[in-house]
Amino acid sequence: MQESYDNALLGRPDAEPPALAPRLGIVGGGQLARMTAMAALRLGCDVVILERNRLSPAATLATHALVGDWNDPAVLAQLAARTDVITLENEFVDAEALRSLEAAGRVVLPGSVTVSRAQDKYQQKALLEAAGLPVVPYARVDSLHQLRTAVQRLGLPLVLKARRDAYDGRGNATVRTVDEAESAFHALGAGGARALYAEAWCEFSLELATIVVRARTGETVTYPVVETEQRNHVCNVVRAPARVTPEIAARVSEVARRAADAAGMVGAMGVECFLTASGEVVINELAPRVHNSGHYTIEACACSQFENHVRAVLGLPLGSTRMVAPAAVMVNLLGTRQTTARPMGLERALAVEGANVHLYGKLMSGAGRKLGHVTALGDTVEQAESAASQCAAAISFGEAA
């Protein structure tokens, strides 16, 4: 414990510590970066976070926290100068800026090509379709003319989506008539800065997801297939493993692996699928990053999605995705209103046996904002869900009345 010889031996008490282990840079400082940083620190890495503001959930865990615009090549270059490998917690980073880092010989994983393909959801669909993977029918809608063509071809209802920067339902609209479609087309900002595309309405019986991790070598591992349940377009509950036939689970894993290959992914990728009424698996969306549907892996799997992501981007062997319990359920802790994110009710929440509480240390709450999550293990999904739900229900955010 009294290990004061560090500084004496290093000789320069005010100097930056030497980098003995890999230095991982993460673009973005939210909860995904925070949990990735925890995994990286456990493996002895230095972690540098780049976020637009100083008080981000991941900044606390960073060896260094840089504040700046991640789309600014000069800021990214500062991050690169301090790190050996750069990774991303979101797919919204400007791919051109990432390309400039790669051109300068920096390691960015996932790479700019993967990010550019994934961040434009229209291109993402095209990529998956070209790889022979099942996607919901879709169409380009750059103009009202194309919108009307899309309605004719894809039918109604129809989902209009922003090609970029949309998440958790933001930038999306489901329309039931041509008039609604035209209103939404304008409301979503089409024709201006925002490009849209249209997707056919997909009647699904279940939403399934998995995390696939692809190593630099191209080797892939997949985590158990899970059921995801959205509330107001925000992930609310994840149930592992999904209560589907082995054939359906295998099909989800297969399309996830093939999608990761097609995208040239390195690292963890979330793959969201629909199980249609006729039993087909269709890819809904790829996220080229650690994903909310994989948070349960922290407690439930031998090696979490976060550690496997770190291993993948650092070129280390991938860890086992085996579950350590028969079942696990994760419930998100979502804000309900604009207030501080002061957690309330932790005493009751922690009294629920076997529930693991994760709070992200955010300062402000907001409707649907992800402020934490709860994971419980169990012998069955039902048992785990009971504990996780009871624990999550005890927690609220904001000031006491």
Next chain:
Amino acid sequence: MQESYDNALLGRPDAEPPALAPRLGIVGGGQLARMTAMAALRLGCDVVILERNRLSPAATLATHALVGDWNDPAVLAQLAARTDVITLENEFVDAEALRSLEAAGRVVLPGSVTVSRAQDKYQQKALLEAAGLPVVPYARVDSLHQLRTAVQRLGLPLVLKARRDAYDGRGNATVRTVDEAESAFHALGAGGARALYAEAWCEFSLELATIVVRARTGETVTYPVVETEQRNHVCNVVRAPARVTPEIAARVSEVARRAADAAGMVGAMGVECFLTASGEVVINELAPRVHNSGHYTIEACACSQFENHVRAVLGLPLGSTRMVAPAAVMVNLLGTRQTTARPMGLERALAVEGANVHLYGKLMSGAGRKLGHVTALGDTVEQAESAASQCAAAISFGEAA
């Protein structure tokens, strides 16, 4: 992810973030503080670390890191001003300085009385004996006269130990003759600043340990009883659960609970025991803190010793100590020589399925220095030990030749 409204709502981008969750201060910044900080951060706490030097393993994870002498009441007062609860990662902090904080109304857990009883191992023995708990026969040795009396009463070989500030075998000597006893008495610095005591030699068949966590309410939970194996007085391997009869395991848990009660402990306490050749359980030593013999609980138990320590000192309900696998083995990663602590061999280590690597991010290695650990779960202790040992053997520290 784009959650830039934090600063706007808070209005003061350069201000200290408001404390929304409990602020935990930790005296000491080594690996125990590091792993405690990870557990506290997961629960949304702010963590403030106080360590003598800036580059400590826990500093990276701290919301704030204070550099200063933890025995200086003014420095402790700075820590107290930034935190709601102060806890300790070692028992070497001056109990008087802690008492001054308590007198000022600060919450220090474990409290100064507990720390003062535990940090003086002679007093610790006396406390345990007074509580009717089994200890190795011992004697005070303030003078050569008392030393000779101790030899007569306790027999030879005899273990001379510093009453304070000794750990991992430092400050201890095993002597086989009266001459050796007198030499060691002087060599250990007796008569000067260092007070000694003597313990009878204990022939043991096994070293057992457990972690007991005592809440502010006095409620206690105990973790599975483990076997510990020392190498050169440093903990090397921990096997969970111990391969002993249920009666012996129950006896260890019972003495641990009673010891925690007797010490007025709040938080996690390591209790090391000898299992004698005749099958008796005798307490070797208490450590009023999270303990190396409990590192395996991170992966192997529903709630780790670190999280339960945080819960206890914050007054939150204690979590389940149930193992999530039939067996777990932890192997320490110890330095062998004075060099940098650059980890080598991670590629081979992480290729061992199911082994979890924890590196502490220390800068310098040294003989016997704890630089990390590996935990593996398994269906049997033997299976877990095979994986943990293989993984640990692949890791070394220092520069490539």
